[in-house]
Amino acid sequence: MATDIRRPAVARGNAPAPEPLADEASWGRVTTPRTLLSRALSVPLALGFTVFLPLFVAVQDGDGQRDAAYWLQLLLTMYAGARLSAMVLTSRRKLLQGSFWLFVYMAMGVAPLAQAVLGRVPTPVVGPRSDLTLAIGLVLIGCLAFDVGVLLARHRPAVRAGGSRKEKRPVMAHRRRLQVLTVLSFLCSAAFIVKLGGPAVFFSSRQEIIAGIEEAGLSSDGQASQALLRGFGTVPALLSLLLYTRWLITSKYARRKVSVIVTWSALAALNLVVNNPISNPRYWFLTVMFALLFTVFPVSAAMYRVALSMAVVIALLVFPFADRFRYDEKNYRPVETTSFLEPMALKDYDQIGMFANTITYSQSGPGHAYGRQLAGSVLFAVPRSIWPGKPRDTGVMVGLWMGTVNTNLSSPIWAELWLDFGPLGMGAGLLGLGYAAARVDRRYAKRATRRSPPGSLISVVVPLVAGYSFILLRGPLLQASGRVAIAALCLALVATYRGDKSTTLR
Numbered sequence: 001m002a003t004d005i006r007r008p009a010v011a012r013g014n015a016p017a018p019e020p021l022a023d024e025a026s027w028g029r030v031t032t033p034r035t036l037l038s039r040a041l042s043v044p045l046a047l048g049f050t051v052f053l054p055l056f057v058a059v060q061d062g063d064g065q066r067d068a069a070y071w072l073q074l075l076l077t078m079y080a081g082a083r084l085s086a087m088v089l090t091s092r093r094k095l096l097q098g099s100f101w102l103f104v105y106m107a108m109g110v111a112p113l114a115q116a117v118l119g120r121v122p123t124p125v126v127g128p129r130s131d132l133t134l135a136i137g138l139v140l141i142g143c144l145a146f147d148v149g150v151l152l153a154r155h156r157p158a159v160r161a162g163g164s165r166k167e168k169r170p171v172m173a174h175r176r177r178l179q180v181l182t183v184l185s186f187l188c189s190a191a192f193i194v195k196l197g198g199p200a201v202f203f204s205s206r207q208e209i210i211a212g213i214e215e216a217g218l219s220s221d222g223q224a225s226q227a228l229l230r231g232f233g234t235v236p237a238l239l240s241l242l243l244y245t246r247w248l249i250t251s252k253y254a255r256r257k258v259s260v261i262v263t264w265s266a267l268a269a270l271n272l273v274v275n276n277p278i279s280n281p282r283y284w285f286l287t288v289m290f291a292l293l294f295t296v297f298p299v300s301a302a303m304y305r306v307a308l309s310m311a312v313v314i315a316l317l318v319f320p321f322a323d324r325f326r327y328d329e330k331n332y333r334p335v336e337t338t339s340f341l342e343p344m345a346l347k348d349y350d351q352i353g354m355f356a357n358t359i360t361y362s363q364s365g366p367g368h369a370y371g372r373q374l375a376g377s378v379l380f381a382v383p384r385s386i387w388p389g390k391p392r393d394t395g396v397m398v399g400l401w402m403g404t405v406n407t408n409l410s411s412p413i414w415a416e417l418w419l420d421f422g423p424l425g426m427g428a429g430l431l432g433l434g435y436a437a438a439r440v441d442r443r444y445a446k447r448a449t450r451r452s453p454p455g456s457l458i459s460v461v462v463p464l465v466a467g468y469s470f471i472l473l474r475g476p477l478l479q480a481s482g483r484v485a486i487a488a489l490c491l492a493l494v495a496t497y498r499g500d501k502s503t504t505l506r
Contacts (some may be wrong), residue, residue: 046082049085050082053110058117062115064115073109073113078108084104090394093299093445097437118345123404125353134356134359138426146433170447170452173243173504174496175455176384178240186266204279206280232486242460244260247454286469286470292463293463294462351415358419361398369419377391393475395479411476413477414432451504468480
């Protein structure tokens with residue numbers, strides 16, 4: 001548990017001011033006892049995630065084998081639980097690291113452990129049992145590599161005595177360009193709504209949305225056209241709402257401006273249409289809620305802990321049943337279960353199994369792609385008429401090889417990296433991911449404070465990336481690339497390094 005950090009006393013007179021402590025210089029805020037949980041709460045929480053919940057799942061009745069894959073899965077779950085507990089109990093908000101370990105704990109830990117106990121999986125594992133054992137081991141190695149990257153990010157050049165590291169100018173939101181983005185948001189979302197037949201479609205089911213896309217003739221070029229249509233219809237509206245929300249929360253000037261309040265209200269109504277949980281996948285709505293939560297509460301350690309802790313409960317009890325609006329009334333079949341473990345073996349937690357299938361697929365002949373899959377994800381917007389050999393997304397490709405009817409399958413980042421670059425490339429990729437996550441979390445904790453300017457982009461971007469990381473980690477990357485590129489374009493439009501009040505939010 002972190003301890004209180006205080007400045008040393010300063011003598012009166014002309015004595016120089018003390019140098020900032022290394023930890024304070026890195027994180028920007030001094031730890032206070034209020035940000036720490038008491039031992040009476042922290043110990044049960046850590047034991048619950050690390051020991052009690054995994055063992056409770058492990059002792060349930062089921063037909064699963066108690067072999068090496070089972071014990072390795074139990075070890076992975078307990079390790080992820082320990083790391084998630086560390087994220088919850090820390091005195092600093094580590095959004096990217098917290099979202100990573102939340103995903104690993106639920107999608108790669110507890111849910112596959114429940115499947116191992118029951119002997120049932122949502123997607124068939126077509127290869128030998130040894131491939132499943134290898135997949136679990138590689139996931140654990142990737143998690144260790146992620147932690148090594150986090151440790152490497154802690155070693156930063158020390159500030160020399162008498163000198164100071166030059167502070168980088170923060171990236172701000174340009175006020176006029178934000179207004180342009182807002183207008184584009186309404187235009188893109190309006191085109192999206194009209195193209196699909198009006199606002200009523202967005203409150204029916206996801207099946208109706210897909211049917212509207214097909215009727216509009218946008219499904220002929222695979223998933224690229226659908227991704228672009230959905231992306232331009234939803235991402236600019238969400239980013240505009242986040243930026244206006246941040247502006248209203250941090251600026252008295254904005255709260256006095258009727259035009260700002262009216263614009264925010266219109267954006268909120270627009271997002272209720274295009275980004276509601278009825279017409280959007282659950283992972284995207286999770287992104288929306290995560291981004292809004294940490295934009296509204298950017299400095300609350302209590303809200304950060306509650307969000308990570310409650311997310312485990314939601315993932316166990318709510319998420320498996322949250323596809324109520326995926327189908328219309330005729331095609332919807334309610335899930336009937338006799339155990340809380342069964343929904344995790346019937347729904348979307350197929351990441352470990354799909355990693356094992358990817359290993360089997362590669363070993364059956366195609367081998368590693370050596371960056372070809374990643375190139376297809378980066379160049380997702382290139383139509384197949386220009387690039388006939390454009391790779392399919394990994395989940396669809398492996399699903400077609402397996403002969404499954406439903407090819408909308410996941411491909412976790414471990415599988416994507418392993419298929420492209422092998423085990424060494426996978427380890428290096430996860431190490432780099434951990435390093436980047438730690439550096440960004442540190443910068444976010446330093447910038448996103450109560451005194452940070454209203455137009456600080458990092459205060460909006462990091463919560464958005466933390467929410468969207470669930471989609472990126474789940475994969476496939478090709479399906480996730482469209483919204484990433486559109487968000488990058490929107491941010492490039494509004495970003496500026498000029499800090500004067502005449503151009504930025506105030």
